[in-house]
Amino acid sequence: xxxxxxxxxxxxxxxxxxxxxxxxxxxxxxxxxxxxxxxxxxxxxxxxxxxxxxxxxxxxxxxxxxxxxxxxxxxxxxxxxxxxxxxxxxxxxxxxxxxxxxxxxxxxxxxxxxxxxxxxxxxxxxxxxxxxxxxxxxxxxxxxxxxxxxxxxxxxxxxxxxxxxxxxxxxxxxxxxxxxxxxxxxxxxxxxxxxxxxxxxxxxxxxxxxxxxxxxxxxxxxxxxxxxxxxxxxxxxxxxxxxxxxxxxxxxxxxxxxxxxxxxxxxxxxxxxxxxxxxxxxxxxxxxxxxxxxxxxxxxxxxxxxxxxxxxxxxxxxxxxxxxxxxxxxxxx
Amino acid sequence: xxxxxxxxxxxxxxxxxxxxxxxxxxxxxxxxxxxxxxxxxxxxxxxxxxxxxxxxxxxxxxxxxxxxxxxxxxxxxxxxxxxxxxxxxxxxxxxxxxxxxxxxxxxxxxxxxxxxxxxxxxxxxxxxxxxxxxxxxxxxxxxxxxxxxxxxxxxxxxxxxxxxxxxxxxxxxxxxxxxxxxxxxxxxxxxxxxxxxxxxxxxxxxxxxxxxxxxxxxxxxxxxxxxxxxxxxxxxxxxxxxxxxxxxxxxxxxxxxxxxxxxxxxxxxxxxxxxxxxxxxxxxxxxxxxxxxxxxxxxxxxxxxxxxxxxxxxxxxxxxxxxxxxxxxxxxx
Numbered sequence: 001x002x003x004x005x006x007x008x009x010x011x012x013x014x015x016x017x018x019x020x021x022x023x024x025x026x027x028x029x030x031x032x033x034x035x036x037x038x039x040x041x042x043x044x045x046x047x048x049x050x051x052x053x054x055x056x057x058x059x060x061x062x063x064x065x066x067x068x069x070x071x072x073x074x075x076x077x078x079x080x081x082x083x084x085x086x087x088x089x090x091x092x093x094x095x096x097x098x099x100x101x102x103x104x105x106x107x108x109x110x111x112x113x114x115x116x117x118x119x120x121x122x123x124x125x126x127x128x129x130x131x132x133x134x135x136x137x138x139x140x141x142x143x144x145x146x147x148x149x150x151x152x153x154x155x156x157x158x159x160x161x162x163x164x165x166x167x168x169x170x171x172x173x174x175x176x177x178x179x180x181x182x183x184x185x186x187x188x189x190x191x192x193x194x195x196x197x198x199x200x201x202x203x204x205x206x207x208x209x210x211x212x213x214x215x216x217x218x219x220x221x222x223x224x225x226x227x228x229x230x231x232x233x234x235x236x237x238x239x240x241x242x243x244x245x246x247x248x249x250x251x252x253x254x255x256x257x258x259x260x261x262x263x264x265x266x267x268x269x270x271x272x273x274x275x276x277x278x279x280x281x282x283x284x285x286x287x288x289x290x291x292x293x294x295x296x297x298x299x300x301x302x303x304x305x306x307x308x309x310x311x312x313x314x315x316x317x318x319x320x321x322x323x324x325x326x327x328x329x330x331x332x333x
Numbered sequence: 334x335x336x337x338x339x340x341x342x343x344x345x346x347x348x349x350x351x352x353x354x355x356x357x358x359x360x361x362x363x364x365x366x367x368x369x370x371x372x373x374x375x376x377x378x379x380x381x382x383x384x385x386x387x388x389x390x391x392x393x394x395x396x397x398x399x400x401x402x403x404x405x406x407x408x409x410x411x412x413x414x415x416x417x418x419x420x421x422x423x424x425x426x427x428x429x430x431x432x433x434x435x436x437x438x439x440x441x442x443x444x445x446x447x448x449x450x451x452x453x454x455x456x457x458x459x460x461x462x463x464x465x466x467x468x469x470x471x472x473x474x475x476x477x478x479x480x481x482x483x484x485x486x487x488x489x490x491x492x493x494x495x496x497x498x499x500x501x502x503x504x505x506x507x508x509x510x511x512x513x514x515x516x517x518x519x520x521x522x523x524x525x526x527x528x529x530x531x532x533x534x535x536x537x538x539x540x541x542x543x544x545x546x547x548x549x550x551x552x553x554x555x556x557x558x559x560x561x562x563x564x565x566x567x568x569x570x571x572x573x574x575x576x577x578x579x580x581x582x583x584x585x586x587x588x589x590x591x592x593x594x595x596x597x598x599x600x601x602x603x604x605x606x607x608x609x610x611x612x613x614x615x616x617x618x619x620x621x622x623x624x625x626x627x628x629x630x631x632x633x634x635x636x637x638x639x640x641x642x643x644x645x646x647x648x649x650x651x652x653x654x655x656x657x658x659x660x661x662x663x664x665x666x
Binding site for chain 2: 018049054057058059087088098099113315317319
């Protein structure tokens with residue numbers, strides 16, 4: 001196995017976030033399911049945005065947020081995802097490159113605009129996402145460079161890739177190349193509703209060994225196995241994948257392997273402002289720990305630390321140096 | 334005089350803010366004058382942006398920020414400014430309308446892109462702005478609707494309007510209409526370098542009575558009269574304009590009329606994060622107090638409160654309800 005060029009390469013929907021603080025009524029009025037990610041078309045995007053208050057914009061996208069976090073901890077990271085060559089797409093490309101992430105996916109020259117997620121943040125800090133995929137729909141297997149995949153220690157994929165029409169094939173291509181190169185493949189289940197859409201396919205990926213590591217939160221895990229008992233779901237997960245990492249909000253996380261489980265507490269926070277990116281940044285810290293050989297417990301601590309940073313402000317990208325933050329907290333970077 | 338439709342109507346450059354936290358070295362490397370607003374062309378915008386870290390975007394523009402603050406305090410407010418009909422222009426239009434501001438200026442169909450300011454925020458909280466005017470250049474006297482101007486209790490104008498090629502004429506047209514309708518005209522001096530570019534014209538506006546109220550900070554006031562002694566400059570200001578309001582950062586503000594001056598302390602803050610919009614929001618609170626007949630001292634307090642809110646987070650638009658904030662602090666709204 002040749003020396004890796006990247007510690008982690010992520011593949012995901014490139015999505016620009018439009019964030020606004022709102023009250024619970026807004027969600028009710030627009031028939032939104034709080035805490036979820038709903039796919040919307042352009043007409044609904046206009047209806048929601050037209051009713052939203054003044055917003056703040058920043059780059060997002062689940063796997064992209066994770067990759068930015070990994071780069072912020074000091075690892076070598078790359079991202080594959082599709083924007084359009086439009087104003088928002090150029091902002092997006094700037095931000096991810098400026099975060100020291102290699103991003104070489106050519107933007108779409110025509111077709112739908114760069115994807116956007118309209119994110120409502122309620123006073124309790126919960127976020128409810130409404131995603132217009134836009135140009136993210138245009139990601140195809142042709143955007144997967146075999147040499148780049150084979151040169152990445154871990155390939156990290158988001159479950160949301162099952163939504164655009166060709167991204168799943170890009171995902172499967174990347175997974176095969178990675179395994180042929182004896183690399184690891186990680187998947188986040190992304191969202192409980194996403195799991196509900198693709199449960200059979202996700203389970204199949206796990207059981208046939210197309211993925212080695214699963215990230216999930218409690219709701220996603222329970223949705224995957226369609227049971228409400230967390231421990232029973234965890235037992236099933238341990239049978240289905242080599243390494244499973246389940247986040248439990250303020251209860252911390254559980255790292256599960258065939259032989260047993262390790263629990264890691266959440267990192268204490270001052271005030272919960274916005275949960276957007278919590279799972280993404282947890283995955284960033286954990287994957288960073290993993291590639292640096294920190295052990296599962298320290299990897300969980302790094303995940304908890306990165307998640308704690310991102311939920312104390314609006315938006316899913318870190319506002320401080322995660323590397324400095326980890327150092328200040330005595331974690332290995 | 335007919336009943337006013339708007340308490341305050343603002344005219345300014347419609348500018349989208351691209352904000353990033355950076356170190357002092359960045360300013361040095363790019364030859365920027367810390368704390369100032371520099372006009373840049375597209376080539377320099379690309380050079381600066383290409384070197385900037387991951388950013389956060391939100392709508393800005395000096396007079397627009399003020400008008401949004403006034404609406405947030407509960408007054409009837411309108412804005413005139415020019416964006417292009419592009420993605421960023423549509424974000425901009427959304428945000429100001431969503432803030433309950435009447436905004437009816439038609440966007441430019443072609444020509445340069447919506448204006449952007451690349452704002453570097455250093456660890457001390459100071460902001461350094463680099464503004465690409467873009468479509469703001471396209472504002473002309475034709476965008477000034479005489480009926481709307483005549484129906485506004487106060488017309489508020491930014492000194493930055495002297496920079497685009499035709500906006501000055503729009504400014505002068507609005508001032509004349511306002512005075513013919515026996516309305517008040519307010520001007521912010523905007524920036525010490527802006528004052529340096531247009532000192533003679535600004536003094537002329539004041540001395541011939543084209544403006545009734547001047548907002549300035551210490552640096553702008555001293556630049557206006559080209560003297561370093563604050564009290565001497567203030568004395569001159571009192572001779573030149575009916576009402577002058579000078580902000581002095583943590584020293585609060587001074588409200589100056591022919592008969593004397595009133596000092597109002599700054600509002601206490603927790604942590605200074607980003608001074609972007611401090612002067613704009615001060616003007617919002619002060620003008621709100623003025624139109625509500627709160628008296629100069631309470632108007633100054635409202636200004637101090639609004640400024641304190643905006644400097645404790647990134648960006649020049651309030652993140653909480655200013656009306657609620659004022660109520661909580663026992664100020665008249």
